[in-house]
Amino acid sequence: MSGASPRVGIVAVSHSRPLAEAAVALALEMVAGDPPPIAIAAGTPDGGTGTDAVRVSEAILEVGAGGAGVVVLMDLGSAVMSAEMALEFVADPELRVRLISAPFVEGLLAAIVRAAGGADLDAVATEALAALRPKSEQLGDAAADDDQRAVDDPGDRADAPPAAAGDLASAAPPPAIAEAVVRNVAGLHARPAAVIAGLVAERGVALTLATDAKGPVDATSPIGIAVLGAGPGTRVRIAATGAGAAAAVEEVRALIESGFGEELAELAELDVAPAEVQPAAHPSHETPSHPLGVSSGRVVGPVAVMVHAADEPDPAVRIPADARYGAATRLREAMLAVAGEMHATAQMLSGQRRDVLVATAAIAADPALHRAAEALVRDEGATPERAVWVELGRTAAQYRELGGRMAERVTDLVDVRDRIIARLTGVERPGVPERDHPFILVADDLAPVDTVGLDPECCLAIVTEQGGPTSHTAILARELGLPAIVGAAGATALADGTVVLVDGDTGELIVQPDEGARATATGVITLPPFEGPGQTADGHRIVLGANVGAPRDIRRAVERGAEGVGLFRTEFCFLDRTREPSVDDQVAAYREVFAAFVGSRVVVRTLDAGSDKPLPFLTSDDEPNPALGVRGYRTSRRDPEVLDAQLRAIARAADAEQADAWVMAPMIATVAEATEFVARARAAGNRTVGVMIETPAAAFVADELCAVVDFVSIGTNDLSQYTMAADRMSGELAHLADPWQPAVLRAIRLIGEAGTRSGTPVGVCGEAAADPALAPVLVGLGVTSLSMAARAITAVGAIVSSATLAQCRTAAEAACAATDPAAARAAAREALAT
Incomplete structure (x- = not known):
């Protein structure tokens, strides 16, 4: 179409790049000749889900160079906000840009086809906005709107009436x-x-x-x-x-x-009327009548008090009629921004912490809340912050009326309210206090966003005035392994730095405990360092090591009495780099860890790139399923020299220090891969070579693997994920990716039995090793070493030393014979008690 008039450009803004590419590809199939200028602004640079206002602005400028204008289509939620923000970055005042609310797939198809035919900006926008009409008329589920019109850029629609929400x-x-x-x-x-x-x-x-x-x-x-x-x-x-x-x-x-x-x-009879089977209404547990222990542990430390609550917005302030639409838009943007922040934080977590934060983000993104709050702004002239205060206040009252678990969620609503108001007013919302020493956090209550970010190495325990046994504070404290008390009336009146004793089992809270009381503290943080050797009650040796992800973890491992390092993650040397580190750089980093464990075992895992750890110089950013793609050892087929250089660096560092260095490869699935890795590692100068077993395939051939390696280490996080076909990053599937699943336990048993037959050491270095209840079961399955977060070593060592090997084996068999995780836990507990 050389010499033809410029055509309207199209920008597709989506949270998902594969979705946007598929939608554009579908539309292009309908274009007979040359397509119009099209740009996709979708996903995050690391291949994740999200939108980026800067990328959207770049896409607008890219397709708008011809001067015919640009139509921008967005999929949902924060994509709209990103697109609107992008307009602020577009410096060309002559460039006409229209953000339209057309359906993403149908709208793209209509816009691209119409723009390819040379239609002007108005025609392209109108065609996209009407894209659902044929479907609606065919199905008869909504009236076609003959008066649909294009939406111009923000400057031309400040007073445009909002579309009414359907009831x-x-x-x-x-x-x-x-x-x-x-x-x-x-x-x-x-x-x-x-x-x-x-x-x-x-x-x-x-x-x-x-x-x-x-x-x-x-x-x-x-x-x-x-x-x-x-x-x-x-x-x-x-x-x-x-x-x-x-x-x-x-x-x-x-x-x-x-x-x-x-x-x-x-429920004995599920077919009776609901009123006959529902439990009787129970009072709110928002403030128990006395302190209640909700997460085990007994610790002593100074308090750091956190009190937060937004001031009530003035109900008398009213917004002029001509400014209400803009204020309502600002309110929606603030709500979506808060929801986006929470959701982004959730993606970096797992287990219940992720679940809780996703659920809280859903409150901020709730469309019904948006409609109600925006209606207060548009119809009554309330300020955005007042509208949020009123609507979430109404919801909180309903939660309190329901009582029980729902009443305990009022804190979540208040936190969402305060975060939205802070964003609207530009005030920084208070968070967890920062201290240069360990502390016991005291608060009126804690929202999920506060709790999930706590560092167990700094926060010794949690005490709140509000909350109950099923509050999010309680749930997350248990997952973090922090002792916690809720319902401690008056706790926030304590002066910062006051020393208290917290017992998360009994609910006991002692202010300024004497030396006798302090000596009774037995919590994980305040326990003395573990004193090995790790062994069962009858002397069966179990090595208890620490997981180390960076040199800063060395001190914690040494202080907590680790008998070595069962998993040295080497990714810290490679992440945030555009090219691989030199051998000399790697040697220096590895020596720092080896030097801290003279005469002790340090198990080094070679680079586990791919999946959730992409590297620009080694992994692809467009794999459709990274968890099942080129990751771990498989990356060495793409660039063998990266692995070989690392193996040389590990051997050089080991020769320069006096640790007992072992090396293993992640993501081994076949005996051939194991054999190849052993040969490469030994050729580089490494003496003790093993592999990680993270796939069912490797578990099934454990006997053959043990015949070619010096040791094996089980990565229970991935073994659970692949055995149960459940993404371990998915909060919705957390109940499946659970190491207590009988299928996972039986896979570990296969590996343990293979190790026993051949005399091959079998370690566990996944999160399962840090579970004191599961540790005896793993020992009973044939595991000979456990590696975990340093803070868990003392508790795991205590439980292992309290049972004989025979009891561990009985507990293991009972757990494997169960049909679900809850039954497996109960069976193991019962076996160990007898």
Whole structure:
């Protein structure tokens, strides 16, 4: 089309690059001639999910050079905010840009086809906005809007009236209806509510939930679902309209009936009326009548007091009518920004910490909350911060009225409220105090965002005035291994630095304990360092080592009495680099670790690049499934010299120090790979060579692997992930990627038996090694060494030394014979008690 008039450019903004590329590819199939200028601004630089305002602005400038204008289409949520922010970075005042609310896939197709035909900016935008009309008319599920019009750039729409939100409760009778019985003990609390809301939002159907007592509520609203107060035994009516309604209803029904992977209630008769099986209403546990221990441990330390609450916004302030639309937009942006921050933090976590934070992020992103708060701004002229205060205050009152677990979630609502208000007002929200010494954190209550970021090496324990046994503070404290007390009235009146004793078992809180009381502290942090050797009660040797991820971890490992290093992660040498470090740089780093463990074993894992640890000089950023792709040892096929150089550096560092250096490769799946690695490692000068077993494939050939290596080490995190086909980074699948799963335990048993037959040492270096309850089971399965976070060594050493090898083996067999993780834990506990 040389010499033709410039055509409108198209920018696709999406959280997912594969989604954007697929949508554009589909549209291009409909273009007969040359396509218009198209740019994709999607995903994060490391291949993750997200949007970037700078990249969006670059894409706009890239396709807008011709001067015909640019149409920008966005998929959802913060993509809109990123696109709007991008306009501030576009310095060309002559460039016409339109951000339009068209459906992402259909809108892209319509816009690209129309722009390819030479249509002007208005025509392209209008065509994209009308993209759903043919589908709507065909299905008859919504009236086509003949007056749809293009949306101009922000400067031309400051006073544009917002589209009215549909009221799902008053919609026409739905064509798809089903019922489900709530089966999990906790009911439809925050996490299940967030899971349902996410699923419904993905399906794009109008779906509601209702009980006999409440509803219907919009199922894309986690808050709405939670305030149904649906406990175990409650019948929930599910109704939906639109294309795919029946399938969505069935998915939600199955999800509720499954119990969300949580503990199930023992409901004798599920077919009776809900009122007959629901537990009696119970009072709020928001403030227990006396301090309550919710996470084990007994520690002594100085307090650091954290008190936070936003000041109530002035209810008398009113926004002029001509400024209300802009204020409502600003409110939505603040809500989405807070939700985005929380969700981004959640992606760096795992287990219950991730689950809790995802559920809290869902509150900030709740569409029903957005509609209600924005309506206060537009209709009544309330300030954005006042609107958030009022609407989340109403929701908090409903949570308190429901009592029990829901009342304990009020802190989460207040935290979301305060974070949104802080963002709107430009005030930095208070967080966990920073101290240059270990401390006991005291607060009125802790929100998930506060708790998940606690460093157990600095925070000794948690004491709160609010909260209950099932509050997020309690859940997260247990996962972090921190002693915790809730319901300690008046605790925040303590002066900073006051020394207290905290007993997370009994709820005891002693201010200024005397020397006698201090001597009773037995918590993990305050226990004396572990004094080896690690062994069972009858003298069976179990080496207890520490996991080291960087030189800074060495001090902690030494202080806690580690008998060596069972996993030295070498990635710290390679991350945040555009090219591999030199051999000399690596030697210096490895020597620092070796020097701290003279005469002790240090197990070095070669570079585990790929999956969640991409490296620009070694791994690909476009793998469709990185966890099953080129990672660990497999990267050596792409660039053998990176591994060979590392093996030489490890051997040189070991020769220069006096540690007993062992080296192993991650992600070994075949005997051939193991044989090849052993040859390469020994050729580089390494004497003791092993492999990690992280895949079921390797577990199945454990006998053959033991015949060619000096030792094996089990990575339980990945072994659980691959055995259960459950992404260990997915909070929704955390119940599957659990080392207590009988299938995982039986895989470990295969490896342990192979090691016993051949006399090959078998270690565990995954997170499972830090679980005191699981440690005797692993010993009983044939494991000869355990490596963990340094702070866990004392507790694990104590439990291992309290059982004989015969008891460990009995517990292992009992756990393997169970049918689910809960039963496995109970069976092991019972076996060890006899």
